[in-house]
Each structure stands twice: as C-alpha cells, then as structure tokens.
Amino acid sequence: MKTYEYIIIGNSAAAIGGVEGIRTMDQENEILMITSEPWQTYSRPLISYWLQGKVKRERMQYRDPSFYEKNKCEIRYGTMVEKINKKNKTLQFKSGEIVGYQQLLVATGSAPFVPPIKGLPNKLKETKNIFTFTKLEDVIGIKDILTEKSKIVILGAGLIGLKAAESMVNQSKSVTVVDLANRVLPSVLEEKASVIVQKHLEEQGINFLLETSIDEINSMKVNLSNEDKLSYDILIIAVGTKPQCELVKDAGGEIGFGIETDIYQKTSLENIYAAGDCTQSFDISSEANRNLAILPNAFLQGEVAGINMAKGKAKYNQAFPLNSVGFMGLYILSAGTYIGEEYEVKTQEGYKKLFIKDHRLKGYIIIGDSMRGGIYTDLIRQETDLSTIDLELLMNSPQIMAFNQSSRKEKLSQSH
Numbered sequence: 401m402k403t404y405e406y407i408i409i410g411n412s413a414a415a416i417g418g419v420e421g422i423r424t425m426d427q428e429n430e431i432l433m434i435t436s437e438p439w440q441t442y443s444r445p446l447i448s449y450w451l452q453g454k455v456k457r458e459r460m461q462y463r464d465p466s467f468y469e470k471n472k473c474e475i476r477y478g479t480m481v482e483k484i485n486k487k488n489k490t491l492q493f494k495s496g497e498i499v500g501y502q503q504l505l506v507a508t509g510s511a512p513f514v515p516p517i518k519g520l521p522n523k524l525k526e527t528k529n530i531f532t533f534t535k536l537e538d539v540i541g542i543k544d545i546l547t548e549k550s551k552i553v554i555l556g557a558g559l560i561g562l563k564a565a566e567s568m569v570n571q572s573k574s575v576t577v578v579d580l581a582n583r584v585l586p587s588v589l590e591e592k593a594s595v596i597v598q599k600h601l602e603e604q605g606i607n608f609l610l611e612t613s614i615d616e617i618n619s620m621k622v623n624l625s626n627e628d629k630l631s632y633d634i635l636i637i638a639v640g641t642k643p644q645c646e647l648v649k650d651a652g653g654e655i656g657f658g659i660e661t662d663i664y665q666k667t668s669l670e671n672i673y674a675a676g677d678c679t680q681s682f683d684i685s686s687e688a689n690r691n692l693a694i695l696p697n698a699f700l701q702g703e704v705a706g707i708n709m710a711k712g713k714a715k716y717n718q719a720f721p722l723n724s725v726g727f728m729g730l731y732i733l734s735a736g737t738y739i740g741e742e743y744e745v746k747t748q749e750g751y752k753k754l755f756i757k758d759h760r761l762k763g764y765i766i767i768g769d770s771m772r773g774g775i776y777t778d779l780i781r782q783e784t785d786l787s788t789i790d791l792e793l794l795m796n797s798p799q800i801m802a803f804n805q806s807s808r809k810e811k812l813s814q815s816h
C-alpha cells in the first residue's frame with residue numbers, strides 16, 4: 401500500500417484551491433487527487449454555455465492541462481472513494497484498492513437532489529431522456545439528443561434550472577420550467593427581482609408553470625399537479641443540490657448543513673480537512689451556519705485547507721452568499737442576507753436594493769448594471785460600520801468618494 405503525504409478527494413474548485421494552498425508551503429511532497437469524473441478539472445458553471453455553443457471545451461478548463469505535472473499531483477480519474485478509515489489513515493476505492501494518507505482533504509462537492517416522483521426511475525442513467533444538470537457528462541448526454549424539435553421540460557426554477565432553460569431555448573421547440581414556488585430564483589432573490597427576471601425570460605421564449613409540481617412521469621409525459629399533462633423529449637430535474645458528506649459521516653465526523661469544519665477548514669476528525677460545496681459555512685451576513693454552494697467559497701476554503709494541511713496557518717471566516725449571474729443579457733448581482741431596513745433605487749435597466757441592519761450592510765441585489773457591485777460586496781465582507789459612509793452617495797453612485805477620508809485612504813492602500 402502506498403502512503404501519500406497529501407490526498408485530495410475531488411478535482412474541482414475546492415480541490416484545486418487545496419493543491420495551490422499546499423504548494424504555497426510545500427513544493428516537494430506528492431499530492432494524490434482522486435475524482436469520480438473522467439475529465440481534467442473544468443469550470444462547472446460553464447456547462448450550460450458549452451451546451452448553448454457559447455464556449456468551446458478547451459475554454460472550460462479551470463486550470464491548464466499542465467497543472468497536475470507542475471504541481472506534482474498524481475491524478476486518478478474515474479475513481480470512486482468508498483470509505484475513509486480514520487484509524488489506519490487509509491482510503492478504500494470502489495475497486496478495492498487501498499491508499500494511505502498523512503493529511504486528507506475532502507472536496508467532494510454536491511450532488512443533484514432528485515425528489516421521489518412516481519414513474520421516475522431510481523437510476524436516471526438508465527433512461528435516455530431524463531437528466532440532472534450539474535456535470536459535463538449531463539450536458540454531453542443532452543447535446544446528443546437535443547434537436548430543434550425537442551420539447552424541454554425543466555423541473556426547478558432555481559439557478560441551475562434557469563441556466564438549463566437559457567442554454568436550450570434557442571435550439572429547441574419549447575422550454576417549460578415547472579416549479580412549486582410562486583416565483584423564479586426563490587432562494588437567491590426577493591420578490592420584486594424575481595418578477596423582473598421571470599418577465600425577461602418569458603420575453604425570450606421560456607414558459608413558466610409556477611405553483612405547480614410534477615406528480616407522475618409516464619410515457620414521455622409529465623402529469624402536473626394542476627391535472628394537465630405535458631409531453632417532453634428531454635426532462636431536466638433541477639430542484640437543488642445536496643452536499644456530499646457521506647464519507648466523513650460514515651467515518652464518524654460531525655455533519656450539520658454539510659461537513660462541519662473550524663475556521664482552518666479542519667473537520668472534527670484528526671488529519672482530515674474539508675472544503676467547498678460539501679461543507680457547512682458560517683455566513684457572516686446572517687450569522688448562521690449554511691451550505692454555501694458557490695465557486696469562490698469552494699476555492700478559498702480549499703486554499704485555506706491546503707495551507708493548513710502543509711503546516712501553514714490560514715483561516716477562512718468571511719463566508720457569505722454571493723451570486724453573479726447573467727440570463728440572456730440581464731445581469732444579476734446579489735450577496736448576503738435580505739434582513740434589516742431596505743433602501744431601493746430604480747436604475748435604467750432594473751433596480752438596486754440594499755439591506756442594512758445595525759449600521760452594517762447585510763445584503764444587496766442589483767438587477768442590470770452591476771459594474772460597481774464589488775464595493776457593496778466589500779462592505780459586507782469587511783462588516784464596515786456604515787455610520788462613516790455617505791449613504792445617499794453610496795446608494796446612487798457607489799464610488800470611492802462615498803467613504804470618508806480615513807476609510808478612503810484605507811481602501812486605496814488595500815488596492816495596492
């Protein structure tokens with residue numbers, strides 16, 4: 401049995417952050433990376449753009465192909481880790497092979513949640529026309545059968561469901577999004593913003609059936625809760641994702657809304673760290689533990705874990721939700737939590753809303769021109785006391801002049 405100084409389960413944002421974190425401290429010891437997928441690291445948010453024909457496969461790479469060699473990483477593609485044995489510090493693969501680790505990073509991400517629906521096979525892979533929408537493999541399968549005559553039904557009006565809709569609306573006969581909620585992007589936006597986004601997508605040809613669910617799937621048709629039937633050629637299940645915590649849970653680790661870690665990304669198990677979509681983070685905007693399944697969070701947590709695994713000292717204690725996303729030309733930037741007093745301004749393309757509590761910016765939504773949204777993100781991250789800031793100017797024209805002189809100096813020195 402071979403023992404590695406570092407093993408990382410995963411090959412996506414958190415795992416890559418892990419490698420880069422380790423290499424800031426230790427350029428010598430070998431790293432073993434293990435991934436159940438067959439591909440080099442790619443940027444998951446780009447899968448819908450590839451399906452749409454907007455990006456080529458080469459442009460989806462999250463790191464250059466030479467990354468593994470340059471960073472002395474051995475990579476095992478298409479390999480499933482089945483068990484962590486914390487006592488012996490070993491991992492067991494599905495093939496039965498066992499490898500040893502000194503330090504382990506679990507960066508297993510999230511998996512699509514598939515609700516129990518009558519007629520939906522247990523294994524989606526056994527069907528030809530029903531897909532989830534989180535992996536490159538999913539969109540390759542969809543592309544194989546998608547034609548201009550395809551009728552697409554998507555269950556879920558969240559970010560992933562709408563990205564799927566956007567990618568297919570101009571290369572199919574129809575796209576219908578079904579959701580039990582009464583508005584689109586219910587976990588990302590508040591009501592007013594949801595209405596703007598829905599209207600925009602309807603104008604581009606996407607149909608919505610809200611406050612509706614799929615009761616049964618039968619002979620290429622879905623039976624809806626409103627008693628209607630809808631035929632489909634491709635059915636996408638996009639109702640959300642769940643953190644993949646099982647390996648750590650089975651090894652006896654603490655699990656909350658994901659794998660629990662401390663601010664050094666260490667789990668409750670000795671020599672085992674975790675990062676990315678599989679973890680629970682402390683959201684500084686809502687002051688609560690949450691599963692924050694967003695890419696920057698995954699990378700930064702991975703990097704912090706890597707530094708600490710290689711005997712450095714780094715912490716990650718500034719997590720909060722942050723979404724920057726475009727749908728058919730309409731841009732949305734949102735961050736934090738929508739609590740406290742609301743301040744709203746109408747802008748040419750949409751609107752902007754800030755949420756302020758106890759003199760701190762807790763969250764914001766910008767629909768349309770999101771150019772200077774970074775300033776708001778920074779205010780949330782730094783938990784800046786807003787009594788030092790010209791609020792009126794910050795609302796309408798968020799540039800550096802909105803800060804008082806000492807804050808301005810501080811900001812300018814940070815940017816160099």
Ligand SMILES: Cc1cc2nc3c(=O)[nH]c(=O)nc-3n(C[C@H](O)[C@H](O)[C@H](O)COP(=O)(O)OP(=O)(O)OC[C@H]3O[C@@H](n4cnc5c(N)ncnc54)[C@H](O)[C@@H]3O)c2cc1C
Nearest residue numbers: 410411412413414436444445481509510676677693694695
């Ligand atoms: C369509 C889509 C659009 C998105 N858009 C955005 C966006 O606009 N902005 C944003 O911030 N985020 C977006 N996200 C979310 C973002 O992609 C994730 O937050 C990010 O990929 C998380 O990275 P991760 O490394 O934690 O996990 P993942 O990307 O889920 O990777 C997990 C890795 O673990 C491996 N793995 C898991 N279990 C095992 C096992 N037992 N054995 C071996 N290998 C295993 C997998 O093969 C994979 O390599 C989007 C996601 C999707 C699907």
